[in-house]
Amino acid sequence: MSLQRGCAALAFACAAVVHGNPAWAGGILIYEAGQEGNGLANAGSAALANDPSVLMSNPAGITRLKGTQVSANAQVILGDLRFSRDSSNQFDGNEGGNALQYLPGASLFVSHQLDERSAIGFGMYGNFGLAVDYDDDWAGRYFTQEAAVIGVSLQPTWAYKFTDDLSIGVGPRIMLGYYRTEMAINNNLLGLADRPDGQLEYKDTDVGMGVNLGLLYQVDPRTRVGLAYTSKVKLEFEDKPHLKDISNPLINVALRRLDADNLELDLNVPQTVTFSIAHELDDQWTLLGSLNWQDWSDFGDVGVEVDSNAGDTSRTVDRQYKDTWHASVGAQYQATRQWRWSVGLGYDSSAVDDKDRTVDNPMGEAWRLAAGVNYQVEEGFDLHMAYTLVWLGDMDVEQTKARSGNTLSGSYDNSALHILGGGATWRF
Numbered sequence: 001m002s003l004q005r006g007c008a009a010l011a012f013a014c015a016a017v018v019h020g021n022p023a024w025a026g027g028i029l030i031y032e033a034g035q036e037g038n039g040l041a042n043a044g045s046a047a048l049a050n051d052p053s054v055l056m057s058n059p060a061g062i063t064r065l066k067g068t069q070v071s072a073n074a075q076v077i078l079g080d081l082r083f084s085r086d087s088s089n090q091f092d093g094n095e096g097g098n099a100l101q102y103l104p105g106a107s108l109f110v111s112h113q114l115d116e117r118s119a120i121g122f123g124m125y126g127n128f129g130l131a132v133d134y135d136d137d138w139a140g141r142y143f144t145q146e147a148a149v150i151g152v153s154l155q156p157t158w159a160y161k162f163t164d165d166l167s168i169g170v171g172p173r174i175m176l177g178y179y180r181t182e183m184a185i186n187n188n189l190l191g192l193a194d195r196p197d198g199q200l201e202y203k204d205t206d207v208g209m210g211v212n213l214g215l216l217y218q219v220d221p222r223t224r225v226g227l228a229y230t231s232k233v234k235l236e237f238e239d240k241p242h243l244k245d246i247s248n249p250l251i252n253v254a255l256r257r258l259d260a261d262n263l264e265l266d267l268n269v270p271q272t273v274t275f276s277i278a279h280e281l282d283d284q285w286t287l288l289g290s291l292n293w294q295d296w297s298d299f300g301d302v303g304v305e306v307d308s309n310a311g312d313t314s315r316t317v318d319r320q321y322k323d324t325w326h327a328s329v330g331a332q333y334q335a336t337r338q339w340r341w342s343v344g345l346g347y348d349s350s351a352v353d354d355k356d357r358t359v360d361n362p363m364g365e366a367w368r369l370a371a372g373v374n375y376q377v378e379e380g381f382d383l384h385m386a387y388t389l390v391w392l393g394d395m396d397v398e399q400t401k402a403r404s405g406n407t408l409s410g411s412y413d414n415s416a417l418h419i420l421g422g423g424a425t426w427r428f
Contacts, residue, residue: 030105031346032388032419033075033105033107034051034053034054034057035051035071035073035423038075038342038370039370039371039372039373039384040328040342040372041328041330041344041368042290042368043289043329043345044276044286046275046276047225047288048332049062051065051069051071051109052425053123055121055123056125056155057276058274059155059158059214060159060215060226061226062121062157063118064167066427068113069425070109070426070428072109072424073108073109073422073423074105074422075106075419076420077417078102079099079101079416079417080098080415080416080418082097082099082415083096083099083359083362084411085139086411088398089139089408091142091406093135093141094137094138095139095410096134096138096139097134097135099133100132103130107123107124107125108123109121109125111157117161118160120157121171125152129151132360133145134146136184141183142183144359145184146182147181148181149180150178151178151235152176154176155173155212157170157171157212158170165217167216169215169216171212173209173211173231173233175207175233175235175269177235178204179205179235179267183200184200187246196247198245198247199245200243204238204239204265210232213229213231214227214228223277223278223279226274227276230271232269232271232298234267234268234269235266235267235269236266237266237267268299272295274291274292276288283334284333285334286331286332287329288344289328290328293324293326294323294351295323296322296323296351297321319352319361320352322353324350325348330342330344338375339374339376340375341371342386343371343372345370347367348368350363355398357396358397358399359397359408362395363392363395364395370386371386373386380426380428381425384422384423384424384425385422386421386422388419389416389417389419391416392416392417394412394414395411397411
């Protein structure tokens with residue numbers, strides 16, 4: 001352990017336990033960042049290429065797009081995530097309110113056909129990260145008050161059609177990452193006095209690099225399959241933790257003596273593998289499916305946890321994350337030349353077992369139910385809208401402070417995300 005990290009660890013020890021980990025980042029990727037994911041619950045994402053947003057799911061897909069195409073999209077995530085205490089809870093304070101009220105997002109995709117075999121494209125999208133914001137004086141304030149991790153990707157793309165049936169694509173991925181967390185510090189450590197809480201804030205930005213690879217194969221005139229891989233993106237955050245309103249003399253003495261400096265936190269945006277199929281039953285109906293693996297077990301070894309019983313020890317937090325699986329099925333119906341309807345159903349396994357769930361990452365398995373519509377205003381100009389319900393259900397939480405042994409206990413009941421999105425596609 002470096003001297004800087006050790007100093008920060010000792011200062012945090014006086015505040016009992018400090019967790020540095022984003023909320024809602026593990027186990028949930030935002031598929032609804034472009035037209036192909038909207039209204040389909042990610043079904044067929046690596047095989048269906050109707051507009052340039054396919055480069056996010058499978059870079060090879062842009063070889064199917066004629067001329068120059070531009071797709072601009074926006075969405076908002078509305079959450080219903082409310083903690084309720086149970087009889088085993090030992091912390092005072094309220095229940096925190098709705099921890100995820102809304103989170104806006106946007107994306108832009110461009111493709112250009114160079115010739116009959118090759119194409120280039122560019123995408124700017126945010127398909128990683130969410131945020132929570134509890135009341136400052138809620139019962140879990142010593143674990144977290146606010147947490148956010150946001151990743152925005154910039155992806156230039158090149159794709160080539162080797163044969164009439166087989167295409168490959170590659171897209172270097174530049175991710176701009178933002179991380180922020182706030183938590184209360186207990187100034188009444190050891191019960192010396194009745195003092196208001198202090199606060200710790202930690203935030204930083206970083207840039208990480210990765211790559212998206214894809215393969216698209218036309219099995220027969222009505223069936224396509226796609227295989228896509230996204231590599232891990234490592235984000236390294238480094239900041240001096242900002243503390244304020246620290247009135248406990250033990251904490252102040254420790255800070256003066258230790259000269260706490262920068263603290264480093266590393267996050268690994270997981271690598272993924274996706275297999276998709278698209279089958280045209282006839283001129284109106286297309287059936288879609290996807291299977292996906294996400295390497296969240298690597299993301300889990302992240303953050304810092306320190307408690308006063310550990311003395312000058314700082315250790316990496318292992319959140320016990322595990323790899324997740326996604327499966328989805330969907331269909332598109334071309335009702336008329338102008339109207340196309342989409343529907344999809346998807347399932348994501350949980351990246352954490354029930355016993356390991358924490359209030360700064362209250363996640364579980366998720367069901368997706370999506371519907372969307374595409375309307376061709378005129379030749380070369382489409383509008384689209386979609387809605388996705390992400391159902392998380394009931395999630396029990398029991399989290400204990402190592403020093404005091406006090407337990408925060410309760411549940412998130414009927415938890416859900418509502419994602420509304422829309423946009424436009426121009427073809428030249």
